[in-house]
Amino acid sequence: xxxxxxxxxxxxxxxxxxxxxxxxxxxxxxxxxxxxxxxxxxxxxxxxxxxxxxxxxxxxxxxxxxxxxxxxxxxxxxxxxxxxxxxxxxxxxxxxxxxxxxxxxxxxxxxxxxxxxxxxxxxxxxxxxxxxxxxxxxxxxxxxxxxxxxxxxxxxxxxxxxxxxxxxxxxxxxxxxxxxxxxxxxxxxxxxxxxxxxxxxxxxxxxxxxxxxxxxxxxxxxxxxxxxxxxxxxxxxxxxxxxxxxxxxxxxxxxxxxxxxxxxxxxxxxxxxxxxxxxxxxxxxxxxxxxxxxxxxxxxxxxxxxxxxxxxxxxxxxxxxxxxxxxxxxxxxxxxxxxxxxxxxxxxxxxxxxxxxxxxxxxxxxxxxxxxxxxxxxxxxxxxxxxxxxxxxxxxxxxxxxxxxxxxxxxxxxxxxxxxxxxxxxxxxxxxxxxxxxxxxxxxxxxxxxxxxxxxxxxxxxxxxxxxxxxxxxxxxxxxxxxxxxxxxxxxxxxxxxxxxxxxxxxxxxxxxxxxxxxxxxxxxxxxxxxxxxxxxxxxxxxxxxxxxxxxxxxxxxxxxxxxxxxxxxxxxxxxxxxxxxxxxxxxxxxxxxxxxxxxxxxxxxxxxxxxxxxxxxxxxxxxxxxxxxxxxxxxxxxxxxxxxxxxxxxxxxxxxxxxxxxxxxxxxxxxxxxxxxxxxxxxxxxxxxxxxxxxxxxxxxxxxxxxxxxxxxxxxxxxxxxxxxx
Ligand SMILES: [Zn+2]
Numbered sequence: 001x002x003x004x005x006x007x008x009x010x011x012x013x014x015x016x017x018x019x020x021x022x023x024x025x026x027x028x029x030x031x032x033x034x035x036x037x038x039x040x041x042x043x044x045x046x047x048x049x050x051x052x053x054x055x056x057x058x059x060x061x062x063x064x065x066x067x068x069x070x071x072x073x074x075x076x077x078x079x080x081x082x083x084x085x086x087x088x089x090x091x092x093x094x095x096x097x098x099x100x101x102x103x104x105x106x107x108x109x110x111x112x113x114x115x116x117x118x119x120x121x122x123x124x125x126x127x128x129x130x131x132x133x134x135x136x137x138x139x140x141x142x143x144x145x146x147x148x149x150x151x152x153x154x155x156x157x158x159x160x161x162x163x164x165x166x167x168x169x170x171x172x173x174x175x176x177x178x179x180x181x182x183x184x185x186x187x188x189x190x191x192x193x194x195x196x197x198x199x200x201x202x203x204x205x206x207x208x209x210x211x212x213x214x215x216x217x218x219x220x221x222x223x224x225x226x227x228x229x230x231x232x233x234x235x236x237x238x239x240x241x242x243x244x245x246x247x248x249x250x251x252x253x254x255x256x257x258x259x260x261x262x263x264x265x266x267x268x269x270x271x272x273x274x275x276x277x278x279x280x281x282x283x284x285x286x287x288x289x290x291x292x293x294x295x296x297x298x299x300x301x302x303x304x305x306x307x308x309x310x311x312x313x314x315x316x317x318x319x320x321x322x323x324x325x326x327x328x329x330x331x332x333x334x335x336x337x338x339x340x341x342x343x344x345x346x347x348x349x350x351x352x353x354x355x356x357x358x359x360x361x362x363x364x365x366x367x368x369x370x371x372x373x374x375x376x377x378x379x380x381x382x383x384x385x386x387x388x389x390x391x392x393x394x395x396x397x398x399x400x401x402x403x404x405x406x407x408x409x410x411x412x413x414x415x416x417x418x419x420x421x422x423x424x425x426x427x428x429x430x431x432x433x434x435x436x437x438x439x440x441x442x443x444x445x446x447x448x449x450x451x452x453x454x455x456x457x458x459x460x461x462x463x464x465x466x467x468x469x470x471x472x473x474x475x476x477x478x479x480x481x482x483x484x485x486x487x488x489x490x491x492x493x494x495x496x497x498x499x500x501x502x503x504x505x506x507x508x509x510x511x512x513x514x515x516x517x518x519x520x521x522x523x524x525x526x527x528x529x530x531x532x533x534x535x536x537x538x539x540x541x542x543x544x545x546x547x548x549x550x551x552x553x554x555x556x557x558x559x560x561x562x563x564x565x566x567x568x569x570x571x572x573x574x575x576x577x578x579x580x581x582x583x584x585x586x587x588x589x590x591x592x593x594x595x596x597x598x599x600x601x602x603x604x605x606x607x608x609x610x611x612x613x614x615x616x617x618x619x620x621x622x623x624x625x626x627x628x629x630x631x632x633x634x635x636x637x638x639x640x641x642x643x644x645x646x647x648x649x650x651x652x653x654x655x656x657x658x659x660x661x662x663x664x665x666x667x668x669x670x671x672x673x674x675x676x677x678x679x680x681x682x683x684x685x686x687x688x689x690x691x692x693x694x695x696x697x698x699x700x701x702x703x704x705x706x707x708x709x710x711x712x713x714x715x716x717x718x719x720x721x722x723x724x725x726x727x
Contacts (some may be wrong), residue, residue: 006670007598009187011048013638018561021453026191028094036440039187049415050099052720055605066109067591067628069658081652083343083380084301084380084381085156085380087232090319090380091546092281092282092320093120093281093318093546094120094281094319095119095121095280095281095282095446096117096118096119096250096252096282097117097118097121097282097283097284098115098116098118098247098282098283098284098285098286098324099115099118099284100115100284100285100286100287101113101114101313101548102287104241104289104290104291106290107240109226110224110225110226110227110611111123111225111227112224113222113224113225114220115221115247116219116220116221117218117219117221117250118131118216118282119216119217119218119253120214120215120217121176121212121213121214121215121217121253123213123214123215123253123264124213124264125258126210126211126212126213127207127210127264127650128359129204129205129206129249129266130204130205130207130250130266131202131203131204131205131251132202132203132204132205132248132250132268133201133249133250133251133268133271134170134200134201134203134223134244134249134276135170135201135234135246135249135271135494135527136168136169136170136227136234136245136294137169137170137199137201137271138199138273139167139168139228139231139235140169141195141198142157142169143198144198144201144271145191145199145271145272146270146271146272146273147269147273148196148554149272149273149274149502150464150506151273151274151506154302157231162230165264166228167226168225168231168235168247169225169226170223170226170248171223171224171249172187172203172223173222173223173554174222174223174247175205175220175221176219176221177207177208177217177219177220178217178218178219178220179208179209181208183205183206183208186206186207187203187205188203188204188206189203189204190202190203190204190339190595192269192270193269193270193502194270199271200272201270201271202270204308205219211633216403221248223248225246225247227243227453230394231393232273232392232393232395233393233394234246234394235393237390237391238332238390239329239330239471240327240328240387240388240391240606241294241328242330242387242394242404243327244325244394244648245271245277246325249267249323250280250386250631251268251278251281252264252268252280252657253265253267253280254266255671259549259550262281262606264573267438269440269502271500273438273506274438274439274502274506275440275443276432276439276443276446276501277323277439277440277680278322278438278439278440278548279322279436280322280458281320281321281322281436282321282323283317283318283321284300284320285315285316285319286300286316286320286324286326287314287316288313288315288316288326288328288418289311289312289313290314290328291310291650292309292311293310294330295328295330295334296326297322297326297328297345297383297385297402298314298318298324298325298326298383298402299318299325299383299400299402300317300319300381300400300401300403301316301317301323301343302314303315303316303317304533320378320546321401321433322398322432322433325399325400326402327347327385327402327404329349329388331350332348332349333348333349333350333353334346334347334358334550335348335353337363337364339363339364339368339543340366342367342377342379342380343380343409344363344364344381344382344384345382345383345384346359346360346383346386346433347386348386349387350668351388351409352408352409357610358407358419358422359384359386359405359418359419359422361419362418362426362461362498363422363423364424365423365460366423366427366457366498367382368425369453369457369461370427370454371428372576373539374430374524374536374537374538375542378434379429382403382429383399383401383403384402384403384404384632386404386405387406387491389408392686393507396421396428396602397425397426398425398428398429398433400429401721403421405418405421405425412469413525414465414468414470415467416458416462416465416466420454420458420478423454423457423458424451424454427449427453427457427688428446428450429555430453430541431445431450432450434546435545435546436546436547436548437549438548438550439501440500440501440502441500443509444497444516444517444582445502445550447513447514447519448517448521449515449517449612450514450519451514451517452517452518452522454478454518455477455478455479456479456719458479459478459479459584460479462552463477465477466478466481466690479522479686482515482518482519483515483686485511485514486518486519487511487515487689489512489515491505491507491508491579492508492511493576493585493586493587494507494585495508495512496512496585497513497517497520498551499584519686522575523577523588523685523686523687524558524578526576526682526684526685527577527684527685528566528574528681528685532562532565535561535616540554540557541559551582555578555711559574559575559578564572575631577639580637580638581637581687586636586688587635587636588635588637588687588688589634589635589689589690590633590659590679590685590688590691590693590694591631591632591690591694592632592633592677592678592696593630593631593632593663594630594641595628595674595676595677596627596628596629597626597627597673597698598625600623600625601626602614624669624670624671625668625669625671625672627667627668627673627674628666629645629665629666629674630663630665631657631663631665631677631679632644632689633659633661633662633664634693635688638658638659638660639659639685639687639688640657640658641657641679642654642656642679642680642681642684643656643666643679643680643681644677644678645666645673646674646675646676646677646678647669647675648672648675649671649672649720651672654681672697675695675697675698676695676696676698677695678696679694679695709727
């Protein structure tokens with residue numbers, strides 16, 4: 001399936017054509033660039049005129065093209081470096097910063113490094129330890145917590161790797177404090193979560209001099225690592241390197257009162273296969289020494305590039321980020337697009353080059369969306385790495401200012417997995433990166449919000465669907481697909497979304513963390529309206545960006561915003577809604593049970609006394625009906641409902657029900673009969689697990705809402721199964 005596809009056309013002028021706009025980012029650069037090119041053209045023409053005769057035109061154009069291409073290749077990096085400047089003011093507290101010199105050995109697949117870690121104590125505590133994540137040690141043996149836990153991602157290692165002793169590890173070889181104290185022997189592996197002594201994913205360093213309140217403290221470290229064979233987001237395969245969670249990374253110190261911290265403490269969990277990460281904000285200045293034929297992509301932006309003896313040192317600067325990730329491959333094609341001051345740098349394989357606009361357009365949509373919905377993406381760069389087929393284990397994943405989004409040659413345009421992944425991972429920049437919630441303890445606060453916005457953005461910019469197959473007349477909106485995937489869980493009640501990430505049943509992890517959160521956020525939006533929802537998200541973001549909010553911080557924001565727009569009873573209801581959605585496992589399901597239209601008989605017999613009986617007359621007058629419908633609350637999750645009642649004369653009446661009682665009955669009298677009843681006609685409550693029972697029509701019509709939803713749900717199931725591998 002994979003390889004050079006029919007669509008693959010590598011044009012010799014590609015570099016010129018696509019990189020030409022790259023340096024034209026500012027007026028100054030434009031002028032410099034134009035003048036530079038013009039002078040070279042004139043210079044070249046002079047030489048050419050003197051030496052070339054009849055074939056002048058041919059050679060002229062040929063050489064000018066060649067020269068321009070060379071000039072561009074030389075000039076572009078220079079201009080590119082020049083255009084990025086450090087932030088004039090810090091966006092975050094920058095409590096954990098790193099400077100590293102990294103040397104990549106592509107023969108042994110190893111890294112040798114020195115790093116300086118600068119920590120600013122954010123509390124009034126005196127601190128005596130510093131714990132570091134050593135994520136690569138998850139791949140060190142088969143008894144690590146990572147390798148022995150149930151996982152939502154297949155973690156079994158290929159037998160050939162086991163036979164050949166292919167493991168990954170990281171070893172800190174030297175630690176010194178600023179006073180020259182050697183702390184190497186003062187460090188030990190700790191297992192805060194499960195006591196598994198074979199797990200070496202957290203190293204605790206005991207300090208000889210304490211970190212005083214609010215003080216700055218530095219450690220110098222040397223370390224080396226054996227890069228794992230590409231496996232769950234990180235490692236190498238052949239000549240493709242994807243370096244994520246790859247260095248000793250300091251835990252996050254949480255002062256008393258932040259999130260769950262009663263006392264100030266380090267938050268540094270072991271590496272669990274189901275959950276992701278948590279990091280502190282800081283500045284990373286990383287010098288990556290790699291063979292010169294490798295193209296490098298990394299968080300932040302390139303500060304400088306120095307070449308010596310067939311090796312190149314790429315120095316990157318990433319500010320106000322919680323992590324640093326990089327990738328290297330000799331065959332990456334670089335495509336650059338500017339979006340309102342943000343340089344989007346796509347590193348893509350030649351065989352996928354024809355799909356470049358799928359990534360770039362999707363990234364532009366997400367940036368545009370967030371600029372208007374929350375606020376502008378503040379970083380100067382966004383790097384998208386699209387891994388080769390043999391590097392797919394690098395996944396679709398988010399890192400600060402760098403995301404991975406795979407594609408495949410020949411992937412149908414109507415299956416918008418590439419766009420979905422790009423938008424999903426980019427959305428994480430606002431939640432995983434800028435809000436920087438704890439993805440291990442509260443994964444829903446990152447993945448759930450991201451899934452919510454992924455669907456919102458996809459539905460806005462791809463209104464014909466995340467699956468759009470015209471020939472089959474199949475169009476599935478992203479939000480519908482997300483809902484379908486949520487409901488496909490084998491037990492969506494197995495955990496509350498608030499459970500610690502590694503305690504959530506892996507079989508239902510994505511349904512609960514991603515799916516349920518996205519769907520209850522959609523439901524909240526349905527209840528409060530789009531405008532109030534935006535106000536909530538904006539207030540949440542502006543108060544908590546760069547500060548690691550916890551769940552109560554979000555709940556508090558909602559409870560502050562709602563009373564500004566609604567009455568007390570609705571505000572109280574929303575408090576209940578959040579409690580149930582976040583901490584509960586109740587399921588929402590409302591159903592139309594029945595519709596009854598009974599003809600009202602003419603009055604016959606004695607009514608006032610027994611002397612004047614009413615008897616049938618020829619004219620019975622207007623035929624009257626007593627109509628009623630009955631609704632059931634089948635689930636435990638109470639949500640107020642709108643109900644649309646359609647009568648046989650075409651009238652549609654909207655009524656509301658607080659949704660509390662188990663049975664709800666409404667009666668009408670008059671000449672009209674009820675034809676159909678529909679709960680939640682505007683589809684504001686996607687949390688309702690069964691939409692098929694939401695409507696009832698007296699006369700069977702195959703075009704009714706029931707059949708529409710039946711077929712939709714059926715499509716969702718099929719599509720979800722086929723796409724879930726990639727999503
Ligand atoms: Zn995600």
